[in-house]
Amino acid sequence: MERIPILRMGEILLVTVQVEMHDQLALTLQEDLAERISATAARGVLIDISALEIVDSFIGRMIANISSLSRIMDAQTVLVGMQPAVAITLVELGLNLPGVATALNVDRGMKLLLDSAQRQ
Amino acid sequence: MNFFPDETGRMSQFDQSITDALIEQQSSIQAAWLATLEESGAVRGVRADELKKQTADFLKLFSEGVVESGGDYWGANGWAGTREFLEALSHSRALQGLDAQQTATFVFSLKRPLFDLLQRETSVPPASLVTQITLVSELLDMMGLHTVRTFQKARESVIKRQQEELLELSTPVVKLWDGVLALPMIGTLDSQRTQVVMESLLQRIVDTGSDIAIIDITGVPTVDTLVAQHLLKTVTAIRLMGADCIISGVRPQIAQTIVHLGLDLEGIVTKANLADAFALALRRSGLTVTKAS
Numbered sequence: 385m386e387r388i389p390i391l392r393m394g395e396i397l398l399v400t401v402q403v404e405m406h407d408q409l410a411l412t413l414q415e416d417l418a419e420r421i422s423a424t425a426a427r428g429v430l431i432d433i434s435a436l437e438i439v440d441s442f443i444g445r446m447i448a449n450i451s452s453l454s455r456i457m458d459a460q461t462v463l464v465g466m467q468p469a470v471a472i473t474l475v476e477l478g479l480n481l482p483g484v485a486t487a488l489n490v491d492r493g494m495k496l497l498l499d500s501a502q503r504q
Numbered sequence: 505m506n507f508f509p510d511e512t513g514r515m516s517q518f519d520q521s522i523t524d525a526l527i528e529q530q531s532s533i534q535a536a537w538l539a540t541l542e543e544s545g546a547v548r549g550v551r552a553d554e555l556k557k558q559t560a561d562f563l564k565l566f567s568e569g570v571v572e573s574g575g576d577y578w579g580a581n582g583w584a585g586t587r588e589f590l591e592a593l594s595h596s597r598a599l600q601g602l603d604a605q606q607t608a609t610f611v612f613s614l615k616r617p618l619f620d621l622l623q624r625e626t627s628v629p630p631a632s633l634v635t636q637i638t639l640v641s642e643l644l645d646m647m648g649l650h651t652v653r654t655f656q657k658a659r660e661s662v663i664k665r666q667q668e669e670l671l672e673l674s675t676p677v678v679k680l681w682d683g684v685l686a687l688p689m690i691g692t693l694d695s696q697r698t699q700v701v702m703e704s705l706l707q708r709i710v711d712t713g714s715d716i717a718i719i720d721i722t723g724v725p726t727v728d729t730l731v732a733q734h735l736l737k738t739v740t741a742i743r744l745m746g747a748d749c750i751i752s753g754v755r756p757q758i759a760q761t762i763v764h765l766g767l768d769l770e771g772i773v774t775k776a777n778l779a780d781a782f783a784l785a786l787r788r789s790g791l792t793v794t795k796a797s
Binding site: 463464465466467468470471472474475476480481486487488489492493 | 699702703706707709710713714715737740741742743744745746747
């Protein structure tokens, strides 16, 4: 079955969505990520959606869910590289993703995670 | 002959001798037409050789149309070539900057030469002549109207394109500093404009990798609930992309209006002027401005 890879970099989990996200894939990712966070005791999760170009309301909600899920599991989450079209669509759908940290690219997202890890 | 039998189609026909004369005397009609056109002054700015070609082409198409459709109603298939020609003509006239009257006169000025031709054809009985004249007149009227309609369409498309260009021009995204973008908004904000503004700003944020975007609304005359909602949407979209947004240029009246309307600008950083916003942006980027000496 097709899966989105979850890479471990020290205390941070890196999720890069490189394919068009469909409903089942998003659900699988949600489960996998929850498993991996608990298994690795990760402190931070970086979700890169720069390759994601089309979102519908379901995928939008899944992105919000995945982000808040890892936050609840005590892993700081940063959503990076959202495309303008995706951002506009999410706003129009009313999905403001409150409380989810965002960054322009992986580099800055990583810096954000490391900074907050240092502060703690 | 059966003239105007019903409302669905006008079956009146051109007399055979007229059709023949139309084809035979094309050059003399053209000469008379050109003279009428010159007199009316409707073709100022159009080159003589171009005009000559246009009139010749049109007469050719006209006589072809008469033969093929038998002078049938303007909507008939036989006139397709003429219609296309007139559309192309009015399009080029619109681009050349001629007005609707001048464009329509091109067709209408053909009336006199054609009437003269009809009068010269003595073989046609007077009773039939009146019908023939009516027929020619109606046909040319239809052509003239078609020309004007196409002309108007062409002008409208020009206006529409200019509006779009103006829309793009009115929302420039400027780079203030490395990683700091500014968008000075001028004029009323409506949905369409917000969309364009949002898209161009978000795209620039991606292209330049800027962390902070400042939207300056000094030039926005009024802020109502709709405008506030548009601003909120833009700010949220910018945040989702991973950048920060500062709204600047909130004038005293606008601040009062916002409070009176009870608008919720919670979560949006607002500053009174662009300088304050820029200072905040620099501070956030970890930069300070000091005097050189």
